Amino acid sequence: MRELFPAKQVWGFILSLVLTAAALLVYFFNMSRTIGMTIFIVTAFIQASVQLVVFMHARETDDSKSIFANIYYAILIALVTIFGTLLCMLWGWKY
Amino acid sequence: MKVDHSQPLEYSTEQNRLNILGFWIFLGAEIMLFGTLFTSYFTLVDRTGDGPTGVEIFEIFPVLMETFLLLTSSFVIGLGIHAMRLGNKKAMLTFFAITLLLGLGFLGFEIDEFIVYYHEGATLQTSAFTSMLFTTLGTHGAHVTLGFFWGLFIIIQVAKRGITPETANKSFIFSLYWHFLDVVWIFIFTFIYLEGMTRV
Numbered sequence: 001m002r003e004l005f006p007a008k009q010v011w012g013f014i015l016s017l018v019l020t021a022a023a024l025l026v027y028f029f030n031m032s033r034t035i036g037m038t039i040f041i042v043t044a045f046i047q048a049s050v051q052l053v054v055f056m057h058a059r060e061t062d063d064s065k066s067i068f069a070n071i072y073y074a075i076l077i078a079l080v081t082i083f084g085t086l087l088c089m090l091w092g093w094k095y
Numbered sequence: 096m097k098v099d100h101s102q103p104l105e106y107s108t109e110q111n112r113l114n115i116l117g118f119w120i121f122l123g124a125e126i127m128l129f130g131t132l133f134t135s136y137f138t139l140v141d142r143t144g145d146g147p148t149g150v151e152i153f154e155i156f157p158v159l160m161e162t163f164l165l166l167t168s169s170f171v172i173g174l175g176i177h178a179m180r181l182g183n184k185k186a187m188l189t190f191f192a193i194t195l196l197l198g199l200g201f202l203g204f205e206i207d208e209f210i211v212y213y214h215e216g217a218t219l220q221t222s223a224f225t226s227m228l229f230t231t232l233g234t235h236g237a238h239v240t241l242g243f244f245w246g247l248f249i250i251i252q253v254a255k256r257g258i259t260p261e262t263a264n265k266s267f268i269f270s271l272y273w274h275f276l277d278v279v280w281i282f283i284f285t286f287i288y289l290e291g292m293t294r295v
Contacts, residue, residue, distance in 0.1 A: 013170040067116065078129070081134050086137060
């Protein structure tokens, strides 16, 4: 029975729960917008990395480099799309 | 078919390895898809017109339940893949079945949440904000729904054929998809719900 619950994954799950709880602190306690957003960004990205590395075994294969290159590229495109759009549509950037 | 026994079963042939790499590339495209949805959501979040704002309709309890159910299901399918690598078919199928039940629980809460929003006067047509909210949540929910049926067929196939290089590969790819849905949910939970509820 015990062999069915590998320590690495159990810890990954506990870490995910703790990070979720940390993000919830922003909801339950009054804090400034900057601190709140910082906590959100940090907890969300760490949690996403836990999923990729612990649960999706992204590091275990010989294709690991290709996998990470592809994922980093996708994240880059997503972030450029998000922040590029915010910059012109909401933050009032003019050329 | 050349089977490499030094590798886990799901990586054991050239075809298997390439299937997994190919699926990662698909997930890259999914990241960009959800990136564009988040872009539109962040751009339109304050365009509420005559409709409700996020802070008026979001409720913490169902959102926490959805988060907990999906997070747990992602952990359980990880255990399923671990059991598969041990060659324990019964444990693997049990974990996969629990995963899908948790997924159904998630969908139940999400559908109920949509019904509540509808009765509070927030529909797809109410405002730019509600349009993008339902489109983003709906795209994720549609992925979970598709994943439920995909997982169901995987369970049936493994039950019938056992753990072979082929079924192990399919199961592993399905697990990648399911974990990815949880990754997307983390961002929805944080940047749509929590951000929306703490907005002043």
